[in-house]
Amino acid sequence: MEYNALMRKLPIGIQTFEKLRKENYLYVDKTEFVWKMAFASNPYFLSRPRRFGKSLLLSTFEAYFEGKKELFEGLAIEKMETEWKKYPVLHLDLNAEKYDSPERLGDILSNQLTQWELKYGKGVDENTLSTRFSGIIRRACEQAGCGVVVLVDEYDKPLLQALGNDALLEDYRKTLKAFYGVLKSADRYLRFVFLTGVTKFSQVSVFSDLNQLNDISMKPQYATVCGITRQELIDTFTPELQQLAEANRLMWEETLAKMEAMYDGYHFCEFSEGVFNPFSVLNVFDGRKFSNYWFQTGTPTFLVEMLRKSEYDLRTLLNGIEAPASMFSEYRVEANNPIPLIYQSGYLTIKGYNERFQNYLLEFPNDEVRYGFMSFLVPFYTGVNNDDQGFYIGRFVEELESGDCDAFLTRLQAFFADFPYELNAKTERHYQVVFYLVFKLMGQFTQAEVKSAKGRADAIVKTPKYIYVFEFKLNGTAEEALQQIEDKGYLIPYQADGREVIKLGVEFSAEERNISRWLNVM
Template sequence: MNGKIYPIGIQNFEKIREDGYFYVDKTAWIYQLVKTGSYYFLSRPRRFGKSLLISTLEAYFQGKKELFEGLAMEKLEKDWIKYPILHIDLNTQKYDTPESLEDKLNGVLYEWECLYGTSPAEKSLAMRFEGIIERACRKEGQRVVILVDEYDKPMLQAIGNEELQKSFRETLKSFYGALKSKDGYIKFGMLTGVTKFGKVSVFSDLNNLDDISMRKEYIEVCGISEQELHDNLEQELHEFANAQNITYEEICHKLKMYYDGYHFTYNTVGIYNPFSLLNAFKYKEFSSYWFETGTPTYLVTLLRLHHYDLEQMAHEETTADVLNSIDSASTNPIPVIYQSGYLTIKGYDNRFGTYRLGFPNREVEEGFIRFLLPFYANNIDRVETNFEIQKFVREIEAGDYDSFFRRLKSFFADTPYELARDLELHYQNVLFIIFKLVGFYVKAEYHTSEGRIDLVLQTDEFIYIMEFKLNGTAEEALQQINDKHYTQPFETDKRKLFKIGVNFSAKSRNIEKWIVE
């Protein structure tokens, strides 16, 4: 029996410590935060430990010294002062009307007013918040600590609804404005969220907020680093390897490939997704744990809304300014996808100040692409995706290219008209998704240039070289394979080689013909 109890889905520091759950010590970073600044903002993907960070700060500011026994904080902190704490968690509500946010804030303020009193002059939410901060400080004789968990939940739920987002933005902007107007009564403030909405929006008045999301010294404040993995779970790594019937080296490599790879700025250690990692240790199984806890459909809405070329996603380039802020009116889906944890920083070009992005790991890449398929291929649902890909892979491995293309044809059968307007992009996106998914099981290389696609698929027995044309002919596509000597790298290969020319017709909105040589 494994000795450790993993705190899956438990975000309360006190519960984790009192009930003996496994905990990776983050308290040295918390001490550093508290002693070197007073207002912070941190963005991290969902299930990355933000709520636990807020809960740990809360226990610290409540002076609960006994919870920190044996942790770094025990040696660092000498004073253990108890402060009044105003903790807001915006995670728990559905925000679909302007009133839904006001009701939530009103409920929070009412609770605090029961503790610290009210003033009839305070009419608006922001004025009530200001009054509470001041009274709490006077009553307790200590300045106030303000902790906000998932500050951006209302804004995220309103993506695509400009009017609602504007309403939420104005409400939150004046509400959080109290942090600035009552600065003298505040000891410390921390706001966390998945995304950072642009400077012009919610935080425009809070120019004293230190955004540590991309700061090197705080990269490890959430999530688990390679070092922490080995420091805390060494014995369990051996047990996991035994359960999987593979070597210690193999289990380390596989965990890294599946769950590591988050880089929140350049030249820093990779961070493992804590939710997936702990689940994998608990069940001694590899699975898409993080992915299956709910991928936001707003990401797909954004990609389709902006006619995004999916092939570009794995090597997108951008600047820190773009990554750091989401403007609700922006036409670029990349910042939201990056901040939501589906892309991460892969490289940095110092000369131009640009970041290169890509998928962090196999769990996210495979999960995300699989998630996309039903949205792009109309006649397939999420349950079927797996089976369809299995069938594709089996047909490729059996050399049965006719069945393969008939199945591919069915994916384009009901191309919705709004996608058909940009047919070339739509057909490229669907092909990209399918070949990417097939590529997790067979070797696939995918090249595209000016709307043409050539593809190489390799199995143990076969090599397929395919060229796709839009509104040309299958014969032309095949001719191109021969003219450009695409088969050259495989001339000495013993495997059976197929050259396949495919034409796609805009009129029928589908594959019109394929020929094989």
């Protein structure tokens, strides 16, 4: 029987494999990974951004190790598995709780242990969280006559929520160190262990005590274990892609290109195939409208505060960062480096690799994250709120497209005039960052570039009729800016273009903390 797209069920918010399969939701088949990892029997750790399919993956392992063969009918694993043996599964999910006090973590862990103790019993001398956990694993193994499977979803959620509160973070770190340490001492009773999370905290001794833990976060053979490849997108969702194309009056190839620009581009190791964000993919098919679905589910306020506190030069972040893996694959609280968390949270991804020096290039994965992140930054650096910035950016583009550069610069003056008082003493770099943000955001709607190398003007904007060449001078004159455009040959690349080229020399006054005057020459 064929189902049309209206009858097909998108698994938005469905994180339970059994429910997904029994209620006939669409499923991107990842069961070959499940069988291969289970066969190897290693204890695994996987870091991936939020809403990237980690919970569903663990739920798939749970169903597999519980021997629920009927749920895997028609999937890749059906041809690989022959025994379908049942194991005791201890599935700990730390994702959906609020961790705001020292007692909170202990209460949540204790509650989960109590549920397991009702099934496997409790020793009279097991009073601490770790001794209770150890006793449960041992008894479960002895009662079942086989090894125990331990699955931990979002192992780091308590630590992430405690960032910024050093005392609470240290308390949680000690609690989790002892609790997860059981997984090493109980090794003889274990069949399989899998921990997932967003970050790899270097201080939590899951990764020092548990030296047998296989971190697969950046290993090429697991690069697509979460997320959706281009082929998987086409194989699983062709009817939804066709409906999306119709709703947006696009051709098939245009729709795929738009999907790739908006939601593809995540790479978790060098030279790996890129994957789409599954949350955004499902939601764009449901809403039939291109929007920033994943970005809107969790705004990066804490990360932006870290950027400001560390005085990180945003232009470096927006333009791409070269870094060794050691810089971004583990997070150290005391390092005052926001890049690991920004990468692990999914706002940056691997876009290049220098084999000679073993450096990675980190950039925004796609347009959803690029423009979502930059729009989110604007209020922190200008005082212009999100509603107003949409008005500003749209009018900026319209004015340049119509050739009205005076109106553009007058509006840019108003943009700077909205800076709150506490920002008015900012450095030259702060204002350069704001210019950078403005032109980068205009890039959504027109060809706008800001200087990323020597020998180029501060900003170039290309519209259907005009090419604008901007040079800004802090405490210099508009005349000097225009002269620099001439002397440095900034116009040479555009002389044969056919569009009208407009030179703009702009003075920026440190005293007035705003654009003071400008000159334009056609």
